[in-house]
Amino acid sequence: MKIDYTLVRFENIFLQARQATKLRGYFANKFPDEEIISNHSGDKFVYNYPKVQYKVIDGQPIICGICEGSSLISQIGFNTNEIDIDGEKINVSQTKIIRKPVEFGVCDNYVEYRFITPWMALNQKNIGRYIKATDFEKEDILKRILIGNILSMSKGFGYKVDCMLHAWLDVEECHVKFKNIDMKAFKGRFKVNFLIPEYLGLGKAVSRGLGTVVRAERSNLKSSLVNIG
Numbered sequence: 001m002k003i004d005y006t007l008v009r010f011e012n013i014f015l016q017a018r019q020a021t022k023l024r025g026y027f028a029n030k031f032p033d034e035e036i037i038s039n040h041s042g043d044k045f046v047y048n049y050p051k052v053q054y055k056v057i058d059g060q061p062i063i064c065g066i067c068e069g070s071s072l073i074s075q076i077g078f079n080t081n082e083i084d085i086d087g088e089k090i091n092v093s094q095t096k097i098i099r100k101p102v103e104f105g106v107c108d109n110y111v112e113y114r115f116i117t118p119w120m121a122l123n124q125k126n127i128g129r130y131i132k133a134t135d136f137e138k139e140d141i142l143k144r145i146l147i148g149n150i151l152s153m154s155k156g157f158g159y160k161v162d163c164m165l166h167a168w169l170d171v172e173e174c175h176v177k178f179k180n181i182d183m184k185a186f187k188g189r190f191k192v193n194f195l196i197p198e199y200l201g202l203g204k205a206v207s208r209g210l211g212t213v214v215r216a217e218r219s220n221l222k223s224s225l226v227n228i229g
Contacts, residue, residue: 001159002101004070005197007062008077011094014059015085017117018177020209022085023061024054027076036069039207049156050207055199057116057212064199067157074099102197105159110168110191112216118176118185119211120204121145127184142186143167149202149211150194167192178205189216 015023031037039050051069055062061083065073077097082089121142122130130141147165154161171188196202196213203211 001103001105003067003104003157003197004099005102006065006070006074006077006097006099007199008065008073009096010061010080010083010092011096013061013083013090013092015056015061016059017056017209019085020054020056020061023056023063023083024208026083026085027054027063031076034072036072049153050201051156053199053201053207053209053212055117055201055209055212057199062199066197066200070099103195104157104197105154105195106161106163106165107193107195110166110193111195112189112191113196113213114189114216115171115187115211116214117201117210117212118174118187119171119202120176120178120183120185121149121211122184123204139169142169142171146190146192146202150192150196153196153200153202165192165194176210185210 028037036051039048039052051066052073053064053066055064063073063076065071074097077095080092080095082091084090122145126141126145130138133141146167146169150165151161168191169188171186171190174185174187176183176185198214199212200206201209201211202213205211
């Protein structure tokens with residue numbers, strides 16, 4: 001199926017990767033009545049796949065809006081003249097906005113992707129099992145988690161996956177700071193019979209920039225390790 005997609009890139013601004021959280025906080029405070037901006041309802045977190053995601057890729061701040069988030073992010077891109085990061089007002093003079101329908105869903109062939117920010121796949125329920133597992137078992141665990149992440153994304157977009165997904169993984173462990181806690185994450189590549197729009201995230205904390213994927217042939221992009229608020 002096709003979904004509405006907007007990518008906004010502030011091209012004259014340089015931020016640290018960890019400041020994706022600050023970018024998110026700025027727009028959440030600027031638009032407090034737009035729950036989709038912060039993925040919160042009041043003071044409660046909304047446990048749906050985020051339709052607005054904030055990234056810092058190779059120093060440039062990026063916002064992705066998907067489905068109902070697409071129109072809003074497009075308007076924000078057109079109307080943002082400055083952003084405030086930690087009390088520093090930064091002029092926005094060069095904004096690139098891409099808005100288009102993109103393909104999403106099961107496909108006939110494998111598509112190869114690359115994580116350009118760390119994939120935080122594990123949670124409190126499965127990290128103990130992962131640590132005790134053999135290398136073969138670890139790969140199987142991560143494949144199942146990856147497919148589960150894609151199914152969760154699909155559910156958030158109202159897309160029903162009606163066939164088996166098959167994944168191939170080539171990842172290695174890395175670490176990120178998440179809320180000042182050292183967390184295990186992964187970097188590398190994967191293949192799956194599924195079309196994922198570029199710069200969307202898989203796993204935990206995708207609204208803050210983690211788990212961001214691009215097509216593997218975009219080899220000029222660096223893989224970033226990040227600290228998340």
